[in-house]
Structure formats: C-alpha cells, structure tokens
Amino acid sequence: MNKVILLYASKHGSSKEYADMIGTELDVKAVDIAKFNCVKKEDYDTIIFVSGVYASKINKIDTIKNSFNKFDNIIICPVGFSEYNEEIKNNIENNFNQEELKKVNIFYLRGALDISKLSFLEKMMMNIMKKMLKKNPEENKEMLAAFDKPVSFINKDNIKDLISYVKEI
Ligand SMILES: Cc1cc2nc3c(=O)[nH]c(=O)nc-3n(C[C@H](O)[C@H](O)[C@H](O)COP(=O)(O)O)c2cc1C
Incomplete structure (x- = not known):
C-alpha cells in the first residue's frame, strides 16, 4: 500500500463516520478538508477524499482538484442518500471534466x-x-x-x- 492521505468534508457527520471507518481499516488518520492547505502533499502518493453529495455536487471537491497532479492515485468517495444507479453515477461523474475523470477512482458510499x-x-x-x-x-x-x-x-x-x-x- 502506498502512503495515503485520507480527507473528509462532512456537513452532518456521514462522511466523517465513513472516513473514520476507512482510517481504522487502513491505519491512517482521517483529516478534515479544512486542514488540506497544511498537508505536505509530497509526502503522499494516494489521496482519498470522502464527502457528502448535495444537489448532485460533491461538497468541497474544488478544494482538492488543483492538487490532482500531486498524487499518483486519487480516490473519491461521494456519500449520498440515493441508491446508486446509472443516473446517480452520471450525476457524480458530472463533478469532473474528461481529464479529471481519467485520473479519479470513484467509490460511492450510501449515507444517512x-x-x-x-x-x-x-x-x-x-x-x-x-x-x-x-x-x-x-x-x-x-x-x-x-x-x-x-x-x-x-x-x-x-x-x-x-x-x-x-x-x-
Ligand atoms: C439539501 C440536501 C441536498 C441533498 N442532495 C443529495 C443529492 O443530490 N444526492 C444524494 O444522493 N443525496 C443528497 N443528499 C443527502 C446527503 O448526501 C446525505 O445526507 C449524506 O449522508 C450527507 O453527508 P455528510 O453528512 O457527510 O455531509 C442531500 C441532503 C441535503 C440536506
């Protein structure tokens, strides 16, 4: 496993709950996206971002987009209430342009x-x-x-x- 930075943006707690679960499994600390500026990006190969979906938008996704080129692996975990289907998949993918879509791996997680x-x-x-x-x-x-x-x-x-x-x- 590469060196992983695990970040979350959570308005009501679901994404934080998932980020903490993921952190426990991978033995890494979940960090609030508010602290992203302080993260030494060069220390990590892989970024995991767990964040709530609001009106089809991944909360705070723009905060990390400018740093996509700093990581070898970019994993996005949108947390939404809807059941995952083709329409939701398309909505989630619409958060990215074609270039960005080639770089990201998306794992949808169902929230609360x-x-x-x-x-x-x-x-x-x-x-x-x-x-x-x-x-x-x-x-x-x-x-x-x-x-x-x-x-x-x-x-x-x-x-x-x-x-x-x-x-x-
Ligand atoms: C105003 C509002 C809009 C929402 N829009 C969506 C949506 O477009 N798709 C979806 O699957 N869930 C939607 N949800 C549900 C949230 O994504 C869900 O509650 C999620 O668990 C929130 O994660 P968070 O608490 O980490 O921010 C919405 C919730 C609210 C309150």
Whole structure:
C-alpha cells in the first residue's frame, strides 16, 4: 500500500463516520478538508477524499482538484442518500471534466439523512425534493421514509471494495 492521505468534508457527520471507518481499516488518520492547505502533499502518493453529495455536487471537491497532479492515485468517495444507479453515477461523474475523470477512482458510499438536524435552508430544499418524490411514491418509498424518521445506510460492508482496492495499490 502506498502512503495515503485520507480527507473528509462532512456537513452532518456521514462522511466523517465513513472516513473514520476507512482510517481504522487502513491505519491512517482521517483529516478534515479544512486542514488540506497544511498537508505536505509530497509526502503522499494516494489521496482519498470522502464527502457528502448535495444537489448532485460533491461538497468541497474544488478544494482538492488543483492538487490532482500531486498524487499518483486519487480516490473519491461521494456519500449520498440515493441508491446508486446509472443516473446517480452520471450525476457524480458530472463533478469532473474528461481529464479529471481519467485520473479519479470513484467509490460511492450510501449515507444517512436526519431531517430534524438540517438547517432551515436545507429543510426548504428537502421539502421541494419531497414534492418531486411524491410524484412516484412507490419508487421513492425509501427516500420518503426519511421525512418521517432518521434513516441511515451507513455500514462497514460498504467500504469493503474500497479497502481491498487501496491495499492492492
Ligand atoms: C439539501 C440536501 C441536498 C441533498 N442532495 C443529495 C443529492 O443530490 N444526492 C444524494 O444522493 N443525496 C443528497 N443528499 C443527502 C446527503 O448526501 C446525505 O445526507 C449524506 O449522508 C450527507 O453527508 P455528510 O453528512 O457527510 O455531509 C442531500 C441532503 C441535503 C440536506
């Protein structure tokens, strides 16, 4: 395994929880993206960035993009509430241009949602989403359930593929 820097950006805790799990498995410390400027990039070959997905955007992804050329391996773990499918895959990939896409390895991780802990603005955004989801209630049953009670898909099994991959490089 190469020398790994593990970073996270987390608004409500899911990405931090995953980053801590990954850190335990790889025996590296998870570092808040706010400290990225202080990281000596030349000390690392591999960067892992774990971050929440908000309106299809990977939170704080721009913070690390300028440093892509400093690492041999770039692993991005977007943490979203949606079930992974072709549409979500495309949305995630739209966070990168063609050049960047060639460099990154993406491991999507399913997160959590607790509506009661969201900010006023986030609650408003979620209410708009609820109206859209209600148009197909059966198909969106899992997502709609999160409006009644906190729902979490965070699970150690979800990081298995990522851990195997990192241990092989
Ligand atoms: C305003 C808002 C927008 C969201 N947009 C998306 C989205 O586009 N796709 C998705 O899969 N999850 C979306 N989510 C769910 C978050 O990605 C999920 O809660 C994730 O676990 C957050 O990670 P964090 O707590 O580490 O920031 C959204 C949540 C909020 C509050």
